[in-house]
Amino acid sequence: MTKQLHPVIPYIEGDGIGTEIWRATQKVIDAAVYSAYQTERKITWLEVLAGQKAFDQTGSWLPKETLAALKKYKLAIKGPLTTPIGEGFRSLNVTLRQELDLYACVRPIRYFKGVPSPLKAPGKTDMTIFRENTEDVYAGIEFASESAEAKQLLDFLTKKLAVTTIRFPATSALGIKPISQEGSQRLITAALDYALEHEKKRVTFVHKGNIMKFTEGGFKNWGYELIKENYPQVFTMDRYKKIAAETGIEKADVALKEAKNLGKIIVDDVIADNFLQQILLYPENYQVVATTNLNGDYISDALAAQVGGIGISPGANINYQTGHAIFEATHGTAPDIAGKGWANPCSLLLSAGMMLDHLGWFEASEKITAAIEKALQSKHVTHDFAQALDTNALSTAEFSDYLINALQKAH
Numbered sequence: 087m088t089k090q091l092h093p094v095i096p097y098i099e100g101d102g103i104g105t106e107i108w109r110a111t112q113k114v115i116d117a118a119v120y121s122a123y124q125t126e127r128k129i130t131w132l133e134v135l136a137g138q139k140a141f142d143q144t145g146s147w148l149p150k151e152t153l154a155a156l157k158k159y160k161l162a163i164k165g166p167l168t169t170p171i172g173e174g175f176r177s178l179n180v181t182l183r184q185e186l187d188l189y190a191c192v193r194p195i196r197y198f199k200g201v202p203s204p205l206k207a208p209g210k211t212d213m214t215i216f217r218e219n220t221e222d223v224y225a226g227i228e229f230a231s232e233s234a235e236a237k238q239l240l241d242f243l244t245k246k247l248a249v250t251t252i253r254f255p256a257t258s259a260l261g262i263k264p265i266s267q268e269g270s271q272r273l274i275t276a277a278l279d280y281a282l283e284h285e286k287k288r289v290t291f292v293h294k295g296n297i298m299k300f301t302e303g304g305f306k307n308w309g310y311e312l313i314k315e316n317y318p319q320v321f322t323m324d325r326y327k328k329i330a331a332e333t334g335i336e337k338a339d340v341a342l343k344e345a346k347n348l349g350k351i352i353v354d355d356v357i358a359d360n361f362l363q364q365i366l367l368y369p370e371n372y373q374v375v376a377t378t379n380l381n382g383d384y385i386s387d388a389l390a391a392q393v394g395g396i397g398i399s400p401g402a403n404i405n406y407q408t409g410h411a412i413f414e415a416t417h418g419t420a421p422d423i424a425g426k427g428w429a430n431p432c433s434l435l436l437s438a439g440m441m442l443d444h445l446g447w448f449e450a451s452e453k454i455t456a457a458i459e460k461a462l463q464s465k466h467v468t469h470d471f472a473q474a475l476d477t478n479a480l481s482t483a484e485f486s487d488y489l490i491n492a493l494q495k496a497h
């Protein structure tokens with residue numbers, strides 16, 4: 087796939103503002119690819135249906151033809167999808183991730199000069215989050231208060247496992263949080279390999295293992311075990327603590343210094359609540375983060391907000407083993423502004439950039455990023471940023487025309 091010069095790539099336009107941002111994005115990608123490689127490389131776009139558009143046309147929110155195409159062509163890109171209410175889906179996004187086993191949610195978070203941010207020095211935030219995407223409370227194993235299932239489970243817990251700590255058993259809803267060794271280690275492998283490939287010097291496991299010792303604590307411990315067995319080019323703070331406990335802190339400091347001099351990646355772990363403080367106080371200390379599903383959800387949005395990029399941060403859901411990947415806008419369908427020409431296409435555009443990087447088409451990806459940087463710095467922005475930057479807004483279509491012009495000129 088990655089060697090193809092004329093790949094077929096399925097796209098899901100998305101609901102709400104999806105149509106507008108997809109139209110803008112497709113034009114910019116094609117222009118960037120042409121500008122970088124002329125006719126030598128070209129994407130053939132294949133529309134596949136999901137969400138409201140699929141339901142209206144086929145009666146299914148996620149037609150089986152769509153899943154078949156995503157499986158066949160491996161890479162795909164999608165706009166935001168409406169979450170159908172009461173149709174048997176928790177969320178189409180979660181279903182897609184589970185169907186294709188897209189276990190890594192990758193969210194690069196960086197600051198674009200010119201974007202309004204609540205921080206004094208937003209440029210210090212530059213990290214990539216690897217969020218586990220298939221386990222944790224997202225497995226959807228949850229039973230309503232007073233349901234027959236909850237009563238059965240409660241019975242099992244109290245009678246067979248001698249659980250005595252459920253404070254109000256009669257009305258407790260119950261949920262289950264599965265976290266496995268395989269699930270944790272494949273995600274952590276992706277984060278470590280990314281750090282090695284991109285010459286990053288620090289990887290941090292974020293977990294809540296102080297309270298959930300076997301699930302969140304397991305995630306961290308399995309990560310350290312994986313490194314011990316497979317990553318000689320990594321020095322862990324777990325090892326640092328062991329050296330300190332066995333032979334004193336001075337020896338541990340020497341070992342850490344030596345590892346840094348050898349250019350090794352340093353891996354540490356931080357409890358999730360502390361991490362949310364650290365990213366505000368010392369964001370420059372973090373480069374690559376590996377975390378469980380729910381933590382990753384909170385952290386990705388908090389970090390995106392920190393750089394002002396909640397509407398423009400990109401994301402991809404990837405299975406590095408099968409090669410399946412969906413690149414997507416990270417925001418929702420924005421029904422409040424749909425059809426007004428106000429939507430900012432940058433989240434989908436930067437996700438497209440990640441897709442081009444994934445294909446090895448770095449020159450085209452770089453052209454998109456550079457054009458967005460130029461637009462933001464020169465205050466050529468959509469409605470969402472215009473007021474804060476005290477400038478007139480461009481419509482979604484005008485914004486994409488500006489980008490195309492900018493990337494063609496940068497030839």
Ligand code: NAI
Pocket residue numbers: 103107165166167168169179397414415416417418419420421422423428429430431432433470
């Ligand atoms: P939302 O992200 O659609 O909107 C939140 C706010 O941000 C709104 O004021 C909206 O106008 C603004 N906004 C979002 N994207 C924007 C953009 N590109 N440009 C300018 N402004 C933008 O979140 P909300 O309202 O909670 O969800 C609406 C629908 O989207 C729901 O059905 C939800 O389930 C779905 N959703 C889908 C996602 C996906 O497909 N990945 C992710 C999040 C929500």
